[in-house]
Amino acid sequence: VPGAGAAEAIRIGFHAPLTGFAAGDGKSARLGAELAVEQINAAGGVLGRPLELVTYDDQAKPDQAVPVANKLLGEGIVAAISGSYSGATRAAAAVFQQAGVPYVSAYAIHPDITRTGDYVFRTASMGEVQGRGGAKLIGEILGQKRVVLITLDNDFGQSLARGFKEKAGAFGIEIVNEYTYGIKERQFGAIVASVKRDAPEAIYASGYFFTAGPLVSQLRAGGVRATIVGQEGYDSQNFIDIAKAAAEGVLITTALDRDSDRPEVRDFIGAFEKKAGFPADMVAASTYTAVQVLAHAIGQAGGTDGKAVRDALAATRDFPTAIGPVTFNALGEIYKPIQVQVVKDGRFRHFAVIDDPVLLAPPAE
Incomplete structure (x- = not known):
């Protein structure tokens, strides 16, 4: 110009x-x-x-x-x-x-x-809002009620878990167990063994692509077939590249709708x-x-x-x-609707949208 x-x-x-x-x-x-x-x-x-x-x-x-x-x-x-x-x-x-x-x-x-x-x-x-959306996705949209939480023990993971727990009951969800892990952890054998015993219908697992990739891979390799719901920390091609075939079918709540x-x-x-x-x-x-x-x-x-x-x-x-x-x-x-994406053929694709101004209202003070 x-x-x-x-x-x-x-x-x-x-x-x-x-x-x-x-x-x-x-x-x-x-x-x-x-x-x-x-x-x-x-x-x-x-x-x-x-x-x-x-x-x-x-x-x-x-x-x-x-x-x-x-x-x-x-x-x-x-x-x-x-x-x-x-x-x-x-x-x-x-x-x-x-x-x-x-x-x-x-x-x-x-x-x-x-x-x-x-x-x-x-x-x-904010995290609590996304967590509430995760509860609606699992309890209402998917209709799954037995849930295990796997929570990253930092600001990000804890705020997501807080929002999920706050609204779990409203969507008929029973939280069977919650496991926490640290940001440097990449070996999840103990958690995988416990989750397998818990036999949940769905897993709400917070993390970033570099923790979620190994976690999802190890859950699937360990024979856990439950629906895995992550959130925007997974929203990276890096997650799919790390988890490979194990990423297929994983759902995430996020802000970007590829479709x-x-x-x-x-x-x-x-x-x-x-x-x-x-x-x-x-x-x-x-x-x-x-x-x-x-x-x-x-x-x-x-x-x-x-x-x-x-x-x-x-x-x-x-x-x-x-x-x-x-x-x-x-x-x-x-306020914005939450985009639900699913990994399909190695790419994130549209699955659903949660547009609920009451459930997803951010605090004003």
Whole structure:
């Protein structure tokens, strides 16, 4: 665009796990954010100025996220986006809130993130909300009542399990047992043996692709035939690549519907795979959305003043994105239907959608 390059760039801070255990998600996060910036700039930028993404690696660690947030503040950013997990995002949120810099958590789900303050927003459904959706999927949509929980013992896993337990009874679910495991665990023999004895109809298992891949493989290899329901932590081609044939038939609650016919979803999925060389996932869709929502708010604010951008974010209503229309409530949370995807022939495909504004309502305070 003639002239857009000459105008001073609007700098957006971005942190994600580019190295370490979560680097697979960090890569998707970075590529999703970069794609949004490229598309916005190709269309003339925001207020006639190009966007520039200033990216730092936080290794998904809280003790890295704080110095990274401070470094970003020193880079002259007008707003920031987390492309990271809950621990790192909670830590960084406090820094940006104190500095009066608008901050959007793309896919971290811990409830405390938005409660940090009025400059913090989230484009994901919080963990408890996703857990409630999981209970409806198993108890009502699948009609399965005997359930075992396998819970990752961190912010992510615990918040999902809390939401599931909160609504299990409402859907006639009996929780037969719950097992917890640590994020570094990859050998699940003891849990598999116990689950086999429990003989559940369904397993609600939280985890990220690098824990879920081995867990699902070992459950199936151990002869456990129960329905396995995961959630957005599984939402990566990496999960399918690790679990291979064992991934077939696994259901996940997530934010991205691969079979949507909505143009903003189709355009994103096609453009992302072309850029990345691998299929779009929930993480990429969420960071892509976070950049778009932020760019829209800067445009609405008519400038880069922190408070004006914050107010414009808070006023976002029905903004169309790859993960559905975005409207923020008083806490900076969004309501969106939960997409249920199933692994079929090595790809995630549409299975169902849970559109239940009462069940899935985020808290407003």
